[in-house]
Amino acid sequence: MKEPTPQEIRDEKIWQSLGLTEAEYEQICKTLGRLPNYTEVGMYSVLWSEHCAYKHTRPLFKLFPTTGERIIQGPGENAGVVDIGDGWAVVFKIESHNHPSAIEPYQGAATGVGGMLRDIFTMGARPIAALNSLRFGELDDERVRYLFKGVIAGIAGYGNPVGVPTVGGEIYFDRGYTGNPLVNVMAVGLVRHELITRASASGVGNPVMVVGAPTGRDGIAGASFASGELTDDSEAKSPTVQAGDPFVEKLLIEACLEAIEAGAVVGIQDMGAAGLTSSSCEMASRAGSGIEIDVSLVPQREPGMTPFEIMLSESQERMLIVPRKEAVERVKAIFAKYGLPAVVVGKVTDDGMIRVYNGPNLAAEVPAKSLSTDGAPTYVRQAKRPAYLDQTQAFDLSTIPEQTDYTTDLLNLLDSPTIASKQWVYRQFDYLAQMNTVVAPGDADAAVLRIKGTKKGIAVTVDGNGRMVYLDPYQGSLGVVAEAARNLVCTGAEPIGLTDGLNFGNPEKPEVYWQLQQSIQGLADAARELAIPVTGGNASLYNESSGQPIYPTPIVGMVGLIEDIDLRMTSSFKDTDDVIALLGWPGSELGGSEWLKLKVGEPQGKPPVINLGREKALQKACLAAIRRRLIKSAHDISEGGLAVCIAESCIQGNLGAEVQLPWPGRIDGLLFGESAGRIIVSVDPTKWEELSELAASYGVPLVRLGRVTANKVVFTCAQDQQVVSTTVASLKKAWEQALPKRLG
Amino acid sequence: MKVAILVFPGTGGEQDCHYVLTEVFGLEAELVWHTETDLRRFDALILPGGASYGDYLRPGALAKFSPVMGSVIKAADSGTPILGIGNGFQILLEAGLLPGAMLVNESLLFYCGPQKVEVVKDRTPFTRGIAPGTLLDLPIAHGAGNYFIDEAGLAHLEANEQIVFRYAGSNPNGSVGAIAGVCNAAGNVVGLMPHPERAVEALLGSEDGQQIFKALINYWEAKK
Numbered sequence: 001m002k003e004p005t006p007q008e009i010r011d012e013k014i015w016q017s018l019g020l021t022e023a024e025y026e027q028i029c030k031t032l033g034r035l036p037n038y039t040e041v042g043m044y045s046v047l048w049s050e051h052c053a054y055k056h057t058r059p060l061f062k063l064f065p066t067t068g069e070r071i072i073q074g075p076g077e078n079a080g081v082v083d084i085g086d087g088w089a090v091v092f093k094i095e096s097h098n099h100p101s102a103i104e105p106y107q108g109a110a111t112g113v114g115g116m117l118r119d120i121f122t123m124g125a126r127p128i129a130a131l132n133s134l135r136f137g138e139l140d141d142e143r144v145r146y147l148f149k150g151v152i153a154g155i156a157g158y159g160n161p162v163g164v165p166t167v168g169g170e171i172y173f174d175r176g177y178t179g180n181p182l183v184n185v186m187a188v189g190l191v192r193h194e195l196i197t198r199a200s201a202s203g204v205g206n207p208v209m210v211v212g213a214p215t216g217r218d219g220i221a222g223a224s225f226a227s228g229e230l231t232d233d234s235e236a237k238s239p240t241v242q243a244g245d246p247f248v249e250k251l252l253i254e255a256c257l258e259a260i261e262a263g264a265v266v267g268i269q270d271m272g273a274a275g276l277t278s279s280s281c282e283m284a285s286r287a288g289s290g291i292e293i294d295v296s297l298v299p300q301r302e303p304g305m306t307p308f309e310i311m312l313s314e315s316q317e318r319m320l321i322v323p324r325k326e327a328v329e330r331v332k333a334i335f336a337k338y339g340l341p342a343v344v345v346g347k348v349t350d351d352g353m354i355r356v357y358n359g360p361n362l363a364a365e366v367p368a369k370s371l372s373t374d375g376a377p378t379y380v381r382q383a384k385r386p387a388y389l390d391q392t393q394a395f396d397l398s399t400i401p402e403q404t405d406y407t408t409d410l411l412n413l414l415d416s417p418t419i420a421s422k423q424w425v426y427r428q429f430d431y432l433a434q435m436n437t438v439v440a441p442g443d444a445d446a447a448v449l450r451i452k453g454t455k456k457g458i459a460v461t462v463d464g465n466g467r468m469v470y471l472d473p474y475q476g477s478l479g480v481v482a483e484a485a486r487n488l489v490c491t492g493a494e495p496i497g498l499t500d501g502l503n504f505g506n507p508e509k510p511e512v513y514w515q516l517q518q519s520i521q522g523l524a525d526a527a528r529e530l531a532i533p534v535t536g537g538n539a540s541l542y543n544e545s546s547g548q549p550i551y552p553t554p555i556v557g558m559v560g561l562i563e564d565i566d567l568r569m570t571s572s573f574k575d576t577d578d579v580i581a582l583l584g585w586p587g588s589e590l591g592g593s594e595w596l597k598l599k600v601g602e603p604q605g606k607p608p609v610i611n612l613g614r615e616k617a618l619q620k621a622c623l624a625a626i627r628r629r630l631i632k633s634a635h636d637i638s639e640g641g642l643a644v645c646i647a648e649s650c651i652q653g654n655l656g657a658e659v660q661l662p663w664p665g666r667i668d669g670l671l672f673g674e675s676a677g678r679i680i681v682s683v684d685p686t687k688w689e690e691l692s693e694l695a696a697s698y699g700v701p702l703v704r705l706g707r708v709t710a711n712k713v714v715f716t717c718a719q720d721q722q723v724v725s726t727t728v729a730s731l732k733k734a735w736e737q738a739l740p741k742r743l744g
Numbered sequence: 745m746k747v748a749i750l751v752f753p754g755t756g757g758e759q760d761c762h763y764v765l766t767e768v769f770g771l772e773a774e775l776v777w778h779t780e781t782d783l784r785r786f787d788a789l790i791l792p793g794g795a796s797y798g799d800y801l802r803p804g805a806l807a808k809f810s811p812v813m814g815s816v817i818k819a820a821d822s823g824t825p826i827l828g829i830g831n832g833f834q835i836l837l838e839a840g841l842l843p844g845a846m847l848v849n850e851s852l853l854f855y856c857g858p859q860k861v862e863v864v865k866d867r868t869p870f871t872r873g874i875a876p877g878t879l880l881d882l883p884i885a886h887g888a889g890n891y892f893i894d895e896a897g898l899a900h901l902e903a904n905e906q907i908v909f910r911y912a913g914s915n916p917n918g919s920v921g922a923i924a925g926v927c928n929a930a931g932n933v934v935g936l937m938p939h940p941e942r943a944v945e946a947l948l949g950s951e952d953g954q955q956i957f958k959a960l961i962n963y964w965e966a967k968k
Contacts, residue, residue: 160887161799163795246795246798247799247800337777427855428853430885433756433760433885435945
């Protein structure tokens with residue numbers, strides 16, 4: 001194919017098919033003072049895509065609190081870095097791979113893991129854990145089952161052989177995600193302070209090297225693809241989904257870390273979305289320098305590739321490295337040991353330009369800053385409160401008749417795939433690799449890893465709740481941050497940093513933009529009030545299929561620090577006759593709950609109101625109780641409410657419970673309401689007094705609900721009526737069989 | 745005693761083994777890259793778990809061509825204790841140092857979790873002093889741990905007492921005879937799918953794996 005000329009690009013509006021708007025094309029012409037050629041238009045089109053440039057979200061990111069005494073690196077790098085003491089820091093970030101996973105679930109998810117890991121080890125950190133946040137349609141749909149199995153296989157097929165344990169995550173099933181599943185991956189790394197490395201091309205005259213896998217034609221302009229809505233012909237775009245090679249990734253991890261440890265590296269950047277274009281321009285613009293490269297020197301997998309293709313390829317498992325001038329041979333030797341190419345393709349310059357040569361011919365010449373995130377246009381759209389809210393918020397609970405027995409409802413909730421055991425999933429992940437996993441997936445509200453050579457541990461979690469955010473983006477988003485923090489606290493960890501993954505529909509629609517605005521405001525307010533800095537994140541917009549946006553789904557990945565790993569907590573009940581109690585404020589809000597979904601299908605009502613002041617006090621009280629060894633289990637009340645929370649603690653401990661609900665009101669709300677700010681704890685009776693005093697000193701209510709028993713699970717209401725009566729074995733069966741029986 | 749931990753491209757468990765040998769047991773251990781061709785300075789070899797060569801073709805099928813394997817075979821012949829864990833076991837099978845072959849798990853899915861493992865044979869350097877019938881809690885994590893051997897081969901294994909470990913309770917992957925680990929005829933080369941190195945600290949859930957490494961230490965002490 002012959003490339004179009006600059007004039008043809010203008011006259012035939014070829015920029016349009018690359019995803020640029022007319023105004024953006026004109027801005028490029030103005031910046032360059034001439035018509036851009038095909039390679040240049042291509043470079044702008046991928047870097048100015050929503051996926052790379054955050055055109056709609058960047059103005060809103062200013063709302064996030066990003067500083068704190070532990071923050072070593074906030075937003076703007078490949079990943080955030082937070083100090084955990086003893087000379088160690090944790091590096092973490094979340095990223096989405098929604099569009100590729102909707103088309104080709106195995107490779108979409110696999111390359112999502114690969115890209116996320118590269119963002120971690122490019123900071124000099126060894127990846128020590130991966131988590132995932134997944135959303136699919138309902139499992140009664142055959143294609144959903146295909147997508148679900150493919151995504152899980154892809155995560156396992158990539159994460160296991162690279163030797164990074166997948167230690168946790170969350171999975172939701174809801175019709176709102178049928179055509180557009182969400183696949184968000186979070187990775188966590190560990191690094192000595194002195195080895196933290198940044199993606200900056202500094203030192204004029206320093207060489208620029210391409211290392212790792214050779215470049216092919218796969219994934220060309222994938223970032224642009226990911227910045228459009230999924231349509232019926234999206235499957236024809238499957239060539240834009242890249243294929244991952246975990247073996248090369250594993251070699252790349254070892255080689256990069258070895259080169260960084262050898263002190264050979266000035267700057268290093270993953271070639272992810274927008275490949276060589278983004279890595280070179282981001283590295284140059286961060287350093288205020290320029291980069292000159294000759295694409296004919298880039299190792300290529302296929303013959304006859306054009307500069308356009310080489311610059312835009314998203315072939316996986318590649319890195320751009322700026323080594324110290326005298327360390328080039330050292331870097332080559334290290335990569336040769338692992339059988340990986342490492343080739344000098346250019347050098348750092350001082351004029352701020354990205355200059356692309358193809359042999360002797362100049363193929364592109366653009367100012368790095370203009371290409372980078374800082375140079376890309378930003379958009380503040382018109383926001384409009386969606387009309388559906390009038391209907392959902394007017395929902396009247398009294399239309400649902402009250403029942404005398406809720407045993408079946410409890411069993412049905414445990415059998416709902418969103419709440420049910422995810423053992424079928426995490427058994428496919430090597431969650432024990434690297435020998436740090438202290439609390440395995442499913443044993444607590446967050447995964448806990450020890451830090452070898454110290455007394456410390458970290459807890460990690462990912463959380464979201466699209467239905468709640470759909471029903472009230474602001475309150476729902478407050479709730480997401482509050483819940484993630486509560487999950488960490490329930491393991492004995494103090495939250496120290498968060499990364500956000502924003503999954504929304506098309507922001508050009510005023511209703512979607514309103515959701516985005518409200519949601520980010522909520523995330524930011526909660527993060528500020530709970531004093532958890534945001535260290536970076538990811539935005540995935542245009543998540544729509546057949547014109548229908550997904551539920552607005554912000555995901556929060558959070559890391560917490562446990563100073564003494566012996567003082568960690570799990571969610572299972574431990575011994576009979578322990579007191580079961582509610583720490584926190586009683587509540588019975590059913591809006592947006594899993595129970596209401598069972599009853600009415602569509603999301604209805606108003607989500608629980610979040611009181612951040614109370615949330616803060618509750619979390620402090622819970623942490624203090626764990627550190628003073630006053631409680632034996634802690635489990636956050638979330639999906640399915642108090643009854644499901646207690647049922648899960650029973651199942652995990654293989655024990656029963658006798659619970660009396662001391663409050664008036666609708667029984668369904670008391671059992672299954674999802675009001676926030678509540679933690680179920682179990683307590684040795686001899687510690688009850690001391691725990692009561694502690695709770696009171698934090699101004700947090702502590703309500704005695706009952707006791708742990710051998711195997712019967714009974715709830716009675718204030719009028720002494722039995723409202724749930726079953727056994728732990730029945731609960732366990734429903735909870736454990738839910739996924740296997742649907743997946744066959 | 746000086747132990748070599750062999751590292752092939754893609755191996756992932758070398759740091760785990762190194763940590764256990766040096767930090768937990770205070771032994772001398774060295775990570776040895778697969779291009780090494782002389783292993784005579786080592787008293788024992790460990791082939792750790794992971795995914796050498798990405799498990800491409802078949803797990804272990806490519807690693808057997810690594811330069812180091814010639815000296816592994818020599819060490820095996822000269823009676824050096826050699827332990828293959830997970831992928832290391834698969835490599836020893838592919839190299840013909842142990843009998844049998846590995847298929848993908850019966851479920852066709854990767855499987856990670858705790859597992860009860862019965863020690864069948866105590867006359868190997870890695871089980872010395874562990875009474876046959878002892879049950880150990882050792883985690884497993886593999887996609888291709890479905891041990892296969894034909895009937896004649898199985899009869900031969902049983903007759904020669906080459907079955908070292910069996911899965912107890914449930915058979916997690918469909919292995920013939922619930923076999924979790926075997927040894928060569930001489931008994932110095934042992935391979936197993938469970939991961940004893942991941943079960944040496946109470947903090948991580950089980951200390952039963954310690955017995956395997958203590959057995960090696962006892963074997964070495966007795967030999968001196």
